[in-house]
Amino acid sequence: MKAMQLVKYDQPLKLVDLPIPPITRHDALVRIKACGVCHTDLHLQEGSIVRGRLPFTLGHEMAGEVAEIGEEADWLKKGMRVLVNYHYACGACHNCRVGLEDECTELTSGGMDVDGGYAEYAKAPARNLLPLPDEVSYEEASVLACGGGTVYHAMKANPISLGETIVISDEKLTLAQKLGADHVLNASKQDVVKEVRVLTGGEGPHKVFDLVSAPTTLETSLQLLHKRGRLIVIGALTKPFQVNPLHLVRSRIQIHGQGGCPSYELEELIQLVKHRRVQPLISKSYPLEDANQALEDLRGGRILGRAVIKP
Numbered sequence: 306m307k308a309m310q311l312v313k314y315d316q317p318l319k320l321v322d323l324p325i326p327p328i329t330r331h332d333a334l335v336r337i338k339a340c341g342v343c344h345t346d347l348h349l350q351e352g353s354i355v356r357g358r359l360p361f362t363l364g365h366e367m368a369g370e371v372a373e374i375g376e377e378a379d380w381l382k383k384g385m386r387v388l389v390n391y392h393y394a395c396g397a398c399h400n401c402r403v404g405l406e407d408e409c410t411e412l413t414s415g416g417m418d419v420d421g422g423y424a425e426y427a428k429a430p431a432r433n434l435l436p437l438p439d440e441v442s443y444e445e446a447s448v449l450a451c452g453g454g455t456v457y458h459a460m461k462a463n464p465i466s467l468g469e470t471i472v473i474s475d476e477k478l479t480l481a482q483k484l485g486a487d488h489v490l491n492a493s494k495q496d497v498v499k500e501v502r503v504l505t506g507g508e509g510p511h512k513v514f515d516l517v518s519a520p521t522t523l524e525t526s527l528q529l530l531h532k533r534g535r536l537i538v539i540g541a542l543t544k545p546f547q548v549n550p551l552h553l554v555r556s557r558i559q560i561h562g563q564g565g566c567p568s569y570e571l572e573e574l575i576q577l578v579k580h581r582r583v584q585p586l587i588s589k590s591y592p593l594e595d596a597n598q599a600l601e602d603l604r605g606g607r608i609l610g611r612a613v614i615k616p
């Protein structure tokens with residue numbers, strides 16, 4: 306099978322011919338139909354996030370059809386359309402036992418620690434496969450795994466109450482406006498702290514969801530927050546940022562890191578897409594061989610919403 310592998314950090318992925326991965330009795334083999342391209346893939350490629358041993362196949366937003374089924378996974382059917390939850394939990398640690406499988410202390414992630422979906426096939430634990438209704442396309446499903454799921458999980462873990470003001474740090478201003486944001490500020494041209502103070506009557510927002518998580522956005526977010534406010538860090542950058550402990554103490558500020566999504570919430574999200582309450586934005590698709598172009602386009606800010614690779 307063809308796969309685009311990370312062979313060396315900071316280098317383009319390499320097109321390789323690999324044997325189809327053999328499965329264990331608890332696994333299934335998925336013929337990948339779409340795989341989302343995530344910002345984390347850029348960090349993995351650059352080596353700013355180091356996970357699995359090289360070489361390995363990138364791609365953690367996988368959707369496809371079941372091609373082989375392990376003996377212990379007979380509830381699956383060949384040809385079944387599925388989304389892969391890339392959080393392969395151990396099932397035995399304390400977090401797994403209390404239902405927090407995406408926070409498993411022994412977590413292995415498809416496309417990060419083991420081979421992922423920039424390939425014609427990927428194997429995954431059968432229990433990580435979520436059936437897809439016909440109304441949800443492979444492209445739409447794939448990007449729920451990380452992009453959609455992470456934000457959905459963060460919103461559910463930090464519910465917004467009536468009367469609260471929310472700030473979302475993101476780079477796509479025009480899109481945010483189109484999707485109904487009340488106010489859009491451009492940090493490169495405007496004094497965000499001052500403008501948000503004015504917009505919130507001097508009080509600041511109750512929650513900031515930081516999807517960028519660069520030191521500048523994180524430090525600005527902390528300055529912005531209302532008393533007892535909460536900063537939710539979602540972007541997976543690795544640069545440290547400065548925190549003044551006295552500010553946290555005096556303003557009772559909370560900082561909450563969020564990533565991933567448990568399978569039961571991915572199931573909810575699939576239903577929300579099926580009923581068109583949530584619409585994934587897929588702006589571009591690439592053949593497998595063009596995975597490097599997809600990564601470059603994402604790096605260059607030329608992708609609106611998500612791009613997908615279609616092996």
Ligand SMILES: [Zn+2]
Binds near residue numbers: 411
């Ligand atoms: Zn575990």
Ligand SMILES: [Zn+2]
Binds near residue numbers: 343344346365451452
């Ligand atoms: Zn991701």
